[in-house]
Amino acid sequence: MKKTILTVMTIASLTACNQSKTENQNVMTEQKQTVGLVEITTFKLNNGVSSADFVKSAEQMQNDFLKRQEGFIKRTLTQSGDTLWTDIVYWRNKESHSQAMKLAEKTEAVIPFMEKIDFNSVKMDLNNPMLNNE
Numbered sequence: 001m002k003k004t005i006l007t008v009m010t011i012a013s014l015t016a017c018n019q020s021k022t023e024n025q026n027v028m029t030e031q032k033q034t035v036g037l038v039e040i041t042t043f044k045l046n047n048g049v050s051s052a053d054f055v056k057s058a059e060q061m062q063n064d065f066l067k068r069q070e071g072f073i074k075r076t077l078t079q080s081g082d083t084l085w086t087d088i089v090y091w092r093n094k095e096s097h098s099q100a101m102k103l104a105e106k107t108e109a110v111i112p113f114m115e116k117i118d119f120n121s122v123k124m125d126l127n128n129p130m131l132n133n134e
Contacts, residue, residue: 071096
């Protein structure tokens with residue numbers, strides 16, 4: 001029994017390492033693009049929405065919409081405590097961001113993600129990067 005558990009854990013660990021290596025290569029490729037705009041949005045979720053459900057919707061929206069947008073570089077989604085979320089999206093330029101925002105308003109893949117957000121709590125800042133450690 002202990003051998004089986006150890007074998008499963010070893011396989012899982014090796015799989016995670018391979019996946020992490022591939023993800024790191026993708027991130028390195030993404031980071032070679034010049035960041036011209038950083039979108040930082042903070043918000044809370046609607047009552048009754050679990051973190052797990054929200055993250056699932058965020059991943060789906062990222063894969064089906066965000067990654068397909070011209071000028072999208074990368075994204076980081078964080079949660080502070082139990083309530084405040086921060087979504088940081090890196091764009092090549094302001095035009096890319098503006099075009100994606102217009103398209104998001106009429107794209108079905110974005111709706112499940114947006115429906116989970118309390119829009120009374122949303123604060124979005126568009127920032128110009130001043131120092132980049134890439």
